[in-house]
Structure formats: C-alpha cells, structure tokens
Amino acid sequence: MNNYSYIALIPLLPLASFLILGLFGRKYFKTFSGTIGTASLLASTILSLYTAYNYFFIDGKVNGVFQKIIAFKYTWLQFSPNVSIDMGIIIDPISVMMLVVVSFVSLMVHLFSLGYMKGEERFATYYAFLSLFTFSMLGLVLSSNIFQIYMFWELVGVSSFLLIGYYFEKPSAVAAAKKAFIVTRFADLGFLIGILILAFYSGTLDFGMLIEKLTSVQSSEYINITSASFLGASMLTWGLTLVFIGGAGKSAMFPLHIWLPDAMEGPTPVSALIHAATMVVAGVYLVARLFPVFSIDVTALQIVTYVGAFSALLAAIIACTQTDIKRVLAYSTMSQIGYMMFALGVSKYGGENGLGYMASMFHLFTHAFFKSLLFLGAGAVIHLVHSNEMKDMGGLRKLMPITHITFLIACLAIAGIPPFAGFFSKEEILLAAFNSNKIIYGVAVFTSALTAFYMFRLYYNIFWSKEAHVHDAHHGEGTFSMKLPLIILGACALAAGFVPISSLVTTDGAALETHVDIAFSALPVSLAIVGILLATFLYKSENSKPQTIATSLGGLYKAAYKKFYIDEVYLFVTKKIVFNLIGRPAAWVDKNIVDGFMNLLATSTGKISELIKGFQSGKVQNYALYFFGGIIGLAVLFIYLWN
Numbered sequence: 318m319n320n321y322s323y324i325a326l327i328p329l330l331p332l333a334s335f336l337i338l339g340l341f342g343r344k345y346f347k348t349f350s351g352t353i354g355t356a357s358l359l360a361s362t363i364l365s366l367y368t369a370y371n372y373f374f375i376d377g378k379v380n381g382v383f384q385k386i387i388a389f390k391y392t393w394l395q396f397s398p399n400v401s402i403d404m405g406i407i408i409d410p411i412s413v414m415m416l417v418v419v420s421f422v423s424l425m426v427h428l429f430s431l432g433y434m435k436g437e438e439r440f441a442t443y444y445a446f447l448s449l450f451t452f453s454m455l456g457l458v459l460s461s462n463i464f465q466i467y468m469f470w471e472l473v474g475v476s477s478f479l480l481i482g483y484y485f486e487k488p489s490a491v492a493a494a495k496k497a498f499i500v501t502r503f504a505d506l507g508f509l510i511g512i513l514i515l516a517f518y519s520g521t522l523d524f525g526m527l528i529e530k531l532t533s534v535q536s537s538e539y540i541n542i543t544s545a546s547f548l549g550a551s552m553l554t555w556g557l558t559l560v561f562i563g564g565a566g567k568s569a570m571f572p573l574h575i576w577l578p579d580a581m582e583g584p585t586p587v588s589a590l591i592h593a594a595t596m597v598v599a600g601v602y603l604v605a606r607l608f609p610v611f612s613i614d615v616t617a618l619q620i621v622t623y624v625g626a627f628s629a630l631l632a633a634i635i636a637c638t639q640t641d642i643k644r645v646l647a648y649s650t651m652s653q654i655g656y657m658m659f660a661l662g663v664s665k666y667g668g669e670n671g672l673g674y675m676a677s678m679f680h681l682f683t684h685a686f687f688k689s690l691l692f693l694g695a696g697a698v699i700h701l702v703h704s705n706e707m708k709d710m711g712g713l714r715k716l717m718p719i720t721h722i723t724f725l726i727a728c729l730a731i732a733g734i735p736p737f738a739g740f741f742s743k744e745e746i747l748l749a750a751f752n753s754n755k756i757i758y759g760v761a762v763f764t765s766a767l768t769a770f771y772m773f774r775l776y777y778n779i780f781w782s783k784e785a786h787v788h789d790a791h792h793g794e795g796t797f798s799m800k801l802p803l804i805i806l807g808a809c810a811l812a813a814g815f816v817p818i819s820s821l822v823t824t825d826g827a828a829l830e831t832h833v834d835i836a837f838s839a840l841p842v843s844l845a846i847v848g849i850l851l852a853t854f855l856y857k858s859e860n861s862k863p864q865t866i867a868t869s870l871g872g873l874y875k876a877a878y879k880k881f882y883i884d885e886v887y888l889f890v891t892k893k894i895v896f897n898l899i900g901r902p903a904a905w906v907d908k909n910i911v912d913g914f915m916n917l918l919a920t921s922t923g924k925i926s927e928l929i930k931g932f933q934s935g936k937v938q939n940y941a942l943y944f945f946g947g948i949i950g951l952a953v954l955f956i957y958l959w960n
Contacts, residue, residue, distance in 0.1 A: 328452050334448035342444070364420075390404075423595070425805065432798040443483060483587065505563050511563065515556040601677065612666035638867075638877040642707060667825040733841060770848035
C-alpha cells in the first residue's frame with residue numbers, strides 16, 4: 318500500500334501561499350500574487366488527482382471494499398487516556414472525492430480571477446484570502462477527528478467572512494459578511510454542543526472510534542446514549558440533530574439560509590468557490606461523514622430528509638422570481654444542496670439500501686462542476702455589462718459565444734437533461750426517494766421541473782430576450798484566463814456523469830453498481846423539458862407575458878419575490894423582541910445597576926478619601942503627635958481592661 322503522507326502537502330501549499338501573500342504580497346508580489354496563488358493550487362490539484370488515482374484504481378480497494386486509511390496522526394491535546402484532540406488525515410472515498418472537487422474548483426476560480434480581478438488595489442489580499450479559504454476547506458475534508466473538523470469548520474467561516482466582505486468600502490458587503498458570520502455562528506454553537514454530547518457518551522473524538530462505539534447496539538456507549546433522554550428524545554437524537562444544525566447553517570438550509578443570497582456581495586469568483594462546491598457542501602459532507610451513526614436514528618434522519626426537501630422546494634420557488642442573476646444562482650445552490658440532504662435522509666446503511674447516500678455524494682460531485690461554471694459564466698457576463706440585473710442583459714450570445722455555449726451546457730446539466738452530468742446524479746436521487754418516500758419523491762420531481770424552468774428563464778434573459786446594448790464591449794468575454802476555466806468546466810459538466818463514481822462512493826465501502834432506467838427517467842426528463850419549453854415561450858423574446866402572469870398571481874408572486882418575508886421575520890424577532898424585551902432591559906440593568914453600583918463605590922471612595930486626606934499631610938510633627946496620641950490611647954485602654 319502507498320504511503321499517503323504526502324497528502325499533507327495538499328492543504329499546506331495553499332497555507333504557504335496565504336502566508337507569503339498575506340505578509341509580503343502587497344509590498345513585494347503585487348504583480349505576481351495571482352500567479353503564486355494559482356501555482357500553489359495547481360500543485361495541490363495535481364497531488365489530489367494523483368491521490369484519487371492511487372486510491373480508487375491502485376490500492377484503496379481490498380477484497381471489493383474501499384478502506385479507511387489514516388495517513389497521518391498526531392496527538393495534539395491529551396485530556397484523558399481515551400479522549401484527545403488529534404490532528405490527522407483520513408483517506409476514504411468521500412474525502413478523496415472532496416479533495417479533488419475542492420482543489421479543482423478552487424484552481425478554476427484562481428485562474429478565472431487572474432483576469433476578473435485584474436487591476437484591483439487589494440489584488441494580493443484577495444489571493445491570500447482565497448488561499449486561506451482553500452486551506453481551511455481542504456483541512457476540513459481531511460480531518461480524522463470531530464473536534465479537528467470543528468476547528469477547520471470555524472476557520473472556513475472566518476475566511477468566508479473575509480471574502481464576502483472583500484469590498485469593505487461597500488456597506489452592503491460589510492452587512493452581508495456580518496450576516497453570514499452571525500447566522501453561521503448560531504448554527505455552529507449547535508454543532509459544538511452536538512460534538513460535546515457525542516464525545517461525552519462515546520468517550521472519544523476520533524471519527525472511527527466514535528462511529529464504532531455508537532453503532533454497536535451491544536456496547537455500553539450505545540446503550541447509555543440511547544437510554545438517556547431529554548424532552549422525550551434520546552441524547553443520540555439530540556446530538557445528531559445539533560450536529561445537523563451546524564451543517565444546515567453552513568449549507569444554507571431552511572431556516573438558516575438567509576445569509577446565502579446576501580453573500581453574493583462578494584466578488585463573483587468567490588461565489589463560485591464558496592457557494593458552488595466547497596463551503597455550502599460542508600454540511601452535506603458532515604452528515605455523510607457521520608452517516609453510520611445517523612442511519613441508526615430514524616428521528617434524526619427524518620429531520621435531515623424533510624428539512625432538505627422543504628429547502629429544495631422553497632429555494633426553487635423563490636429562484637423563479639429573482640432578477641439578480643447571482644441571487645438566482647444562490648437560491649439554485651440552496652435547492653441543490655437540499656437535494657443532497659434529503660438523499661442522505663432517505664438512505665439506509667449498506668448495499669442497495671445505501672443508494673441515497675451514493676446519490677448524494679454523486680450529485681455533490683457533478684454539481685460542483687456545473688454550478689461553478691454557472692457562477693463563473695455569470696461573472697463573465699457581469700464583467701461585460703457591469704450589472705447583476707437581468708433587465709440590463711439580453712442578446713449576449715453573439716458577443717459572448719464561449720460563455721453562451723458553456724452556460725447552456727451548465728443549464729442543461731442542472732436541469733437533468735441527458736447525457737449531461739446532472740442527469741445521472743439527479744436520477745439516482747429521485748430513484749432513492751421513490752423507493753423510500755413517495756411524498757419526498759413528488760416534491761423532488763416538482764422541484765426538478767422548477768429548476769429547469771428558472772435556469773432557462775435565466776439563460777434566455779441573459780443571452781436572448783432582446784438585442785444586446787453594451788456600451789463597453791471592447792474586452793468582450795474577457796481574458797484567456799477567464800475563458801479557459803469556462804471551457805474546462807463545460808467539458809466536466811458534459812462528461813462528469815460518465816465517471817464511475819456511482820460504483821465507488823457507498824455507505825459501507827462496497828461497490829454499488831447502478832444503471833439508467835429509461836422508464837423511470839421518462840417522467841422527470843419530460844417535466845424538465847416542459848419547464849424548458851415554458852421558459853422558452855415566456856422569455857426567449859421580449860414580451861409582456863411574464864409580467865401578465867406575475868400580475869395575475871398577485872400576492873403569491875410578491876411573497877416569492879420578497880423571499881416569503883423570512884428576512885423580515887428575523888428582523889422583527891431580533892429588533893422588536895430580542896432587542897426590546899431582552900437587549901434593552903439588559904442594557905438598563907448594566908447601566909443603572911452594574912455601572913451604578915461601581916459608580917457608587919467610586920463616589921464613596923472619593924468622599925472618604927476627602928475626609929481622611931488630612932492625615933497624610935506630610936508634616937513630621939503631626940505624624941509624631943498621632944503616634945504619641947495612639948500610644949496614650951492604647952495605654953488608657955490597657956489600664957481600663959486590667960482593672
């Protein structure tokens with residue numbers, strides 16, 4: 318078996334890039350910062366692909382089962398003989414797959430940014446932040462310890478905060494960065510409590526040992542965590558649900574999704590990196606990493622299922638009404654992550670029953686390519702028209718032929734049209750839902766049709782609809798460094814469905830062979846085509862039909878356009894209830910009681926010092942007088958007590 322210790326270089330190279338560019342970039346490497354950052358990611362990507370080849374095709378499979386390999390382990394903090402925080406590297410099908418996805422998409426973003434961010438004053442800082450984020454995400458997917466993954470989880474949050482708020486001179490960008498940071502912090506508090514519960518009852522923080530102890534029904538750890546309860550639910554259910562809340566925050570699941578649309582304030586390549594294939598799938602990866610434990614708790618899996626399905630449907634409906642192209646893609650991301658989540662929720666453990674798990678990981682893999690392509694294509698469009706709004710676009714297919722073709726490929730992929738990548742992974746999810754829960758299947762099929770509709774609504778509004786009117790079209794589609802990632806990702810969106818990932822990523826490590834069922838695929842593909850045809854009818858050419866339909870829908874359309882007023886509900890709860898009923902009384906107590914008591918102490922001390930400061934006059938004769946007076950007083954007291 319290969320020595321996989323070289324894998325430590327994959328995250329360490331972006332870390333080195335972050336340190337070099339962060340410390341010296343603006344002064345010494347301002348011109349070459351992008352080259353340095355891109356070169357480090359190219360090396361990491363090559364190592365990731367080499368690792369994937371070795372693991373999947375050389376020595377990862379033993380007797381038909383893919384092994385979990387601990388490539389590196391270092392005990393950092395030892396709390397007890399059984400509990401320690403280790404820094405380790407775990408190699409298994411999902412970590413290797415995520416290595417490839419994160420490093421490859423990050424490389425495409427680094428490459429695209431060479432042209433997109435050219436001329437920025439803080440160009441070196443931008444690439445330093447990109448490198449920090451990539452290091453954090455790679456560290457997260459390689460973590461072998463549940464507390465180690467939490468540390469990288471928080472570092473991902475910090476680096477995403479820096480990237481979303483990159484344009485810190487814009488108040489909207491600062492507000493978006495703070496919103497993302499605060500919302501995910503609340504979710505991460507749940508994650509931390511869930512970690513403490515699982516670690517307390519299992520007696521370990523190591524993923525392998527934790528899963529082994531909590532899935533063995535005969536073990537004392539399993540008996541203890543399932544017999545202990547709070548508010549009618551076992552501590553296992555509470556622990557897993559709280560861990561899922563952390564994942565739901567990072568993956569923008571309802572009701573913790575409100576940060577995602579606002580996060581579009583960051584540079585568009587950042588959106589491609591954070592909101593396509595990396596940070597937003599961290600929650601899916603977390604549930605998948607602990608899936609053997611989730612699979613034995615029906616309640617926790619049902620929560621994952623229904624939150625995922627509702628998030629997918631809600632986001633798809635909202636996406637049909639948005640006019641900012643990046644917000645459409647943001648809600649599309651939320652919807653697709655919902656797909657991955659409910660696929661995990663309807664799955665069981667092992668063999669054919671693990672189809673949902675495999676489908677979720679497969680869709681995570683294919684989604685990374687076509688969604689990052691959509692965001693980068695949107696970035697190329699924004700770079701040309703200097704606007705995010707659909708009303709400022711239209712007819713760009715002739716001005717942007719490469720962007721047009723690659724964007725169309727991505728739209729067909731996400732719509733689930735064969736033979737594009739999204740078709741294969743989405744069909745596996747629908748099949749898993751059909752076999753497990755017909756209600757979830759119905760929601761999934763309807764959401765799939767909506768996806769095709771809103772994506773081609775976006776496509777036609779950008780590239781067709783009306784004649785192009787671009788005042789500053791001298792740079793066309795941008796530089797070669799912007800076009801090349803679009804072409805590469807377009808090829809991946811077309812071909813990724815044929816990668817035999819479906820036979821590699823399974824719940825128990827054993828191969829699960831799948832095939833396309835033409836009869837089963839007929840309904841979802843037909844509905845997707847109907848969605849595309851409807852979008853073609855409404856948006857291919859400029860007309861009043863969309864406005865007429867929006868007017869006829871009245872309050873329903875307005876509610877969807879306003880994102881069902883969920884942000885307003887949060888503002889009402891925080892400002893009117895939390896701030897008024899909790900914040901203001903707490904501030905009054907702090908100001909009038911806590912500060913008042915301290916002010917009273919200070920005032921009293923001052924007045925007492927005024928009264929006694931005469932004793933410290935500095936006159937020796939006065940001190941002598943006080944001294945002899947004290948002796949006389951003590952003598953009188955002694956004589957009195959003696960008698």
